[in-house]
Amino acid sequence: MSLDETRLVSDRQAALDYHEFPRPGKLEIRATKPMATGRDLSRAYSPGVAEACLEIAATPADARRYTSKGNLVAVISNGTAVLGLGNIGAQASKPVMEGKAVLFKKFAGVDCFDIEVNEPDPERLADLICRLEPTFGAINLEDIKAPDCFTVERICRERMGIPVFHDDQHGTAIVAAAAATNALRIAGKCIEDIRIVALGAGAAGIACLRMLMAMGAPREHILMLDSKGVVHAGRNDLTPEKREFAQDTALRTIEEALDGADLFLGVSGPGLLTGEMVARMADTPIVFALANPTPEIMPEEARCAAPDALIATGRSDYPNQVNNVLCFPFIFRGALDVGATQINEAMKLACVEAIAGLARVPASAELGAAYQGERLAFGPDYLIPKPFDPRLLPTVAVAVARAAMESGVATRPLDLDAYRRGLEGQVYRSALVMRPVFEAARGTARRIVFAEGEDPRVLRAVQAMIEETGARPILIGRPEVVETRIEREALPLRPGTDFELVNPESDARFRDYWGSYFDLMRRKGVSPDLAKATLRTNTTAIAAVMVHRGEAESLICGTVGQYLWHLRYLREVLARDGLHPAGALSLVILDKGPLFVADTHVHTEPTGAQLAETMIAAARHVRRFGLIPKLALCSGSQFGNLDSRSGRVAREALAILDEVVPGFEYEGEMHTDAALDPDLRERLFPGGRLTGKANVLVYTSTDAAGAARNLLKSVGDGLEVGPILMGMGNRAHIVTPSVTVRGLLNMAALAAMPVSSYG
Ligand SMILES: NC(=O)C1=CN([C@@H]2O[C@H](COP(=O)(O)OP(=O)(O)OC[C@H]3O[C@@H](n4cnc5c(N)ncnc54)[C@H](OP(=O)(O)O)[C@@H]3O)[C@@H](O)[C@H]2O)C=CC1
Ligand SMILES: CC(=O)C(=O)O
Ligand SMILES: [Mg+2]
Structure with a gap:
């Protein structure tokens, strides 16, 4: 067996295994309401369910209120035109319909039942579908052959009060039209002028051409072909839909039709187009070979015949996937x-x-x-x-x-x-929680300096930051490296225009920077040579000096290296005039809502006073997200039951807060489960002053806080915003090397918040 054959066999087996294991199929049904007690049972089922039934009987529109109807779509097929596989029957179409249902759910949160029906007769199929209206909010017809699909859709649309959409017609037409719009832009051609050849006159073909006409393509510029060749006026075997496109022409074959054509639209079957045919087309031909799973021509062959061709297929393993999934x-x-x-x-x-x-x-x-x-x-x-x-x-x-x-x-x-x-x-789990921050950041025009400006994640975040906040980025990095990476990431960023660039190897301000650093550090054992060496090699120190000198309002560093290494330079340069690190706060966004954890990085083993300061700072930060802080001091000791270091410092912190009366809810010390479970807490310590679930967990060591943060991220599938460096007046933040582009963007938005709203 050749290497290619071996690969085909193994791809085939992998696809089958994907469908078979760990359990057959791609879908299951999940309950959305609790069913743990007799009370749940009596509400979900008899007698409680009758109340919902009666409401719907009185007001049918309330079906959307009391059932899943409003978010439920039926994906219905009779299996007569499954992908390009043909009439393989309803049962064999089920993997495709299950697949559509998965895509509905994953991409848009829409619930689906896939329904495969043994009914080849279009009128009887339509009648059956119409009777399903009580169950569904909308109907997606799929892989029903032409011309039957037109009949089924017409009847259903006439009789049903919910959307009915034949995806192979309209979904394909929409996506193909979007791709054609963009391809024509690139080719510099107008839809009114081009010649179009469509191979395939079925559901997809007819709808795509109708859509192109709605966008301005003249009917007389279109040639359609089906399995019998060109659809021309002399044929007497045409359906009404094909007749719509019949031309009075002497052309009969695909070769003749393609002479000088600008756009080939293939929605027919595998391998029906050859390189020689593509070579007959006009300059910069547009070749959309959309048959699934095997296109009319493979992109390599089309490219070989016309190197400047603009090519799309329905497949995900080539560029330009024109598929109705979009x-x-x-x-x-x-x-x-x-x-x-x-x-x-x-x-x-x-x-x-x-x-x-x-x-x-x-x-x-x-x-x-x-x-x-x-x-x-x-x-x-x-x-x-x-x-x-x-x-x-x-x-x-x-x-x-x-x-x-x-x-x-x-x-x-x-x-x-x-x-x-x-x-x-x-789609962006952090978007809702971060909204108040982005809103406060918009229009502040704060200058944010990124110490690791060559990192591709930073470049992407800077692009997004320019779009989403008013902040002005400054990058520290070697110009040639930054420019190459911008090019590689295909970002429209322009150094000098979109961001300022500081070259750590030769910046005109180097003398000022090391001078400033030396002035700050001369009585802390730093010589001029050491100051120069530090500012040549350490981009975090450069960023800190820039903030100190007022050349930027805030900095972000930490995409590489250890947190405490970065913190050392921030402390040296920026911890003055009453500012000093008061702890690191991580916000972890979970399915059940946001949870904050402190201090994850700064005070390895804090004193009681440091803990109290961390708590006051954390409460202030939580309010910036529009949330009411509820702090729990978490420890292995619980309400004074252990004479451990952790218990002692927690109690010291509590005593300090009691004296300060800080204006937020706090309680401690307790186990983490008691912090999150008010009933458990009430049993252990009745009458405590924390109400409900804590939303800020403060630990007595960075070991414990870091472990909680990492567990929430890895086991709880939490999305982190932070760590937020508290106590430094929003002048610096240190991310961690695992940070994502969205994570950096979130930090940039925090850094861009005005000091007034930063408090
Ligand atoms: N990329 C995407 O998003 C989508 C791709 N498709 C693909 O498009 C193709 C057609 O789907 P659909 O329209 O639903 O199916 P239909 O069965 O409704 O239509 C198939 C069409 O292809 C024509 N055809 C079949 N064999 C040939 C041939 N040898 N030469 C010329 N024409 C031929 C048929 O001709 P005749 O009328 O004479 O029978 C018919 O007009 C499939 O491969 C499907 O996978 C479909 C939807 C979406
Ligand atoms: C993508 C799709 O719906 C088809 O090929 O039939
Ligand atoms: Mg389909």
Whole structure:
């Protein structure tokens, strides 16, 4: 067996194993309500369930209120045109329908039942689907062959009061139209002028061409082919949909049709296009070979025939995946959320514009991380966003919701700004919690210096920071390295315009910087030579000196190296005029909400006074997130039961706070479970002054706080914002080497907050 054959066999087996193990299929159903007690049982089922039934019987629209209907879509197929595999039957289509259901859920939080029906007759199939309306909020028809799909969709749309959307028609048409819009821009051609050849006159082919016409393509510039060749006026075997595109032409074959064509649209079957055919097309031909799983032509062959071709396929293993997955999760999300009664032309066109537009703006931080090593800059290999682009959900769903509202099909109009924020909160878990911080940071124009300016994560974060805050970045790094990495990451950043660059090897200000450092450190054993050496080799020291000299308002360092190493230089330069490190606070965002942990890094084994200071600082910081601080002092000792170091310092801190009366809730010392479980705490220590669950856990050593933070991140799947360095007047923050681009962006937003709101 050749290497390629071996790889094929192993890929095939891997795909089968994926479906079979650890349990068959790709889906399960989960309950969303507790079912642990007899009381739960009597509410979920008889007798309590009757109350919900009666409400719905009286007001049918309340089905959305008391059942999952409002977020439930049926993915329905009869298996007559499954991918490009043909009529393989309903049962064999189930993996595709389960797959669609998974994508609905993962990309847009939409719940789905996949329904495979043994019903080849379109009218009977439509009748069956219409009778499912009580169960679902919307219907996604899938892989039903043409022309039956047109009949099924028409009947369902006429009879049902919920959106019915045949994805192979409209989802494909939307995504292909978005990609065509961008490809034409790059090729410098206008849709009104180009010649289009479509191979495939089925569900996808007809809908794609109708969409291109809605965007301005003249019908007489389009040639359509089916399995019998060119669809021309002399044929008497045409369905009404094909007849719509029949031309009065002498051309009969695909070769003849492609002579001088600008756009090939393949939605037919595998391997039907050859390199010779592509070579007959116009300059900069657009070749969309969208048949799944094997396209009409493999990209390598098309590229070989026309090196400047703009090529797309339906597959994820090549650039430009033109696949309806870029559309269906998001168009249904928007339609369901505004209670749309249908998905109309305005909603589809809004979707085209939203998807096409996303490819033309710089990729987000998360996307860069998800597709590392790929160039995500608008161009021949990036005509269309990637399916994992987190911007798709908020951008497309909001565009669809707006179009539904404006075109009068929304029964539950929304505040679209709030809607967008909610969706952003779903994709960027930190977005909701961080919103008050980003809002305070906007327009402050604070200058933030990044000590490790050559790190690609920093470059991506800086790009996002320019877009999302008013802050002005300064990078410390060698210009040639920074520029090469900007180019490699395909970022539109321009040194000098978008950010200031400080070259640690030769900056005109070097003399001033080491001089400042020497002045600060001369009585702490630092000689001029040592000051020069430090400022030549240590970018954290340079950043700190810049903040000290007023050339920047805040700094961020720590993407490499140890926390305490960085802290040493920040202390030396910036801990003056009453500022000193008061602890490090980590915010960990969990599914159940945010939880803060302190002190994770600064005081290895704090005294009682240091702990009390950390707690006061932590409470102040928590308020900046719009939250009410509730602090628990956590220890192995519980309400005075151990004479350990930890118990003693916790009690000392408590006594200090009692004297200060700091104006927030605190209690201690206690085990972590008592901090988080008010009932347990009440049993152990009735009448304590902490109410409810603590949201700030303060530990008596960085060992314990660090362990709690790491467990929340790794086992609790928490997303960290921080560590936030407290006590330094928001003049410096030290991240940790595991920081992500989003993590750096969050820290940049914190650093950009004005000192007034920083408190
Ligand atoms: N990338 C994407 O997002 C999507 C891709 N697709 C792909 O598009 C293809 C078609 O899907 P769909 O429209 O749903 O299926 P249909 O069954 O509705 O249509 C198939 C069309 O292809 C034509 N065809 C079949 N064989 C040939 C051939 N040898 N030469 C010329 N035309 C041929 C058929 O011709 P005839 O009318 O004479 O039978 C028919 O018009 C599939 O491969 C599917 O995977 C579909 C949806 C989305
Ligand atoms: C992607 C899709 O829906 C198809 O190929 O049928
Ligand atoms: Mg399909």
